[in-house]
Amino acid sequence: MKSKKAMAVMAGSVVMMAALTANPTYAQTAIPRNWHLLNYTQDSVYGTGVEKAYKELLKGRKSTPVLVAVIDSGIDTLHEDLKSILWVNPKEIPGNGIDDDKNGYVDDVHGWNFLGGKDGRSVKEDSDEATREYYRYKSLYINPDSALDKQSKEYQYWQKLQGRVVKPSPNESKVTYKTMLKLQESLHKCEMLLTGYLKQNDFTAAKLDSIQTTDQDVMVAKKFMQRIFQNTGEENLTYSELKSEFEEYLAELKRKAEAADSEGPADKRAEIIGDNINDINDKYYGNNDVMGQFGFHGTHVSGIIAAVRGNGVGMDGINDNVRIMMVKAVPDGDERDKDVALAIRYAVDNGARVVNMSFGKGFSPHKDWVDDAVKYAEEKGVLLVHAAGNDGNDNDVVDNFPNPDFADHSARANNYITVGASSNGRNTKVANFSNYGKKNVDLFAPGVQIYSTVPGGNKYGAASGTSMAAPVVAGVAALVLAYHPNLTAAQLKSILMKSATPLPDGTTEVNKPGAGDTKVPFSELSISGGLINAYEALKLADTLDTDKGTHPKKKKKAKMEPVKKG
Structure with a gap:
């Protein structure tokens, strides 16, 4: 699910939180960039113990490559930390325009784009x-x-x-949009003045505090931006991050202003894709462009799971023996049930063992299609990892789709994990935006200011949300599988749940997400009552006789070459 949080400065809108800078200002904080990989005993952060596991449990042991499908917005296939870990379809000859493996998808070398058209275009925006x-x-x-x-x-x-x-009136929407356009102009003027004075193209509130000058224009810009930063309520926020949030909010306002003039949202999907959206059997649509121009979200998620470890650039992913299959199905706006269902089936049919799903919505008109795909993944032994959502809601009360409860009330999928977002433990314990639920959220994982890959020239940046927490769990699941490949999806979920740990500093009560200073027991926010713990999960898996485990039924083994360092 796209990372979202309240923006007081932008009229309380819910927008994406993402750093697009190549050089984030992490030096200004004591929180390590890779805090989600660390552990409390050595580093005083609520990390996962991944680095500790590599040093103490995995050294000298051989692993098996694991294929993880990321159903998302796309991926930067040229990124220095990702290009060597991309899944390559061994039965497909790139660029020959032929469906070599006869799976219905032509030239699906690194995955498939269910948002694509035959002319090469893709759906960028869709309605909710x-x-x-x-x-x-x-x-x-x-x-x-x-x-x-x-x-x-x-x-x-x-x-x-x-x-x-x-439905807002046309005048209301247009007035709000025009007001925000004026604010954008003011932000741009302040940006020019402040970056010119500082001689750098990004800054934080702390950096603004250091400005002392007789230039009145610069001082006015300083005070204006200080108020903006203060109203966001975000610590360590950079101007680039704020600007990214605002631009996405502005794009959403523009869509609303246009929609207010019409009876319903424009159907850009029909124009670009041309499938029958009401027929799940009309499934051979899309194109092979898993990169496109809109892959921030999917690139960031993929890096958390699989960015090459130990190559001396950027950051390290969780698993050093993994491949990423990108299945593009998530636009700016709500994903379609048909695309989600077919994306899950595509991932399963092409050998994925874990599927990351960092998306979600409040309505699911074709939940039966998605349920059938979840059941299919369950039959084939594939673990599905889903973000809980970023609205500070109780998922036991408020609908969040997809979910493991089948619409026909027949059962609940046992291959499905729903993940809430925790913080580093120094400033906050649980992300205030995270959804939760004693019955419908399985566990929590790091999801605040997670540093990872972003598209466009080997860049890196931070993003927050349950969108980031889910791939942390998917990465840990893949790490356990790499050393215990015979585990079934149900066994793997059981290991992750049973090894989840309480807050490591002994804290028992936390601020309830979305409820200000209201305190609740952390154990009441999820089924496990704990945080994902890679170190403990691997220890638990080691105690099981996995050599006698059951191979997933009729699963294809994906052929994968070793990851190249550098």
């Missing part, structure tokens, strides 16, 4: 599912309030949609 459903019901029933039986489930669903979709 609640809005799509709201207008679908309006077109079906004209006036659903009078057309639907008040006792029916459909009417209850319609009421839920009305509660989520508030």
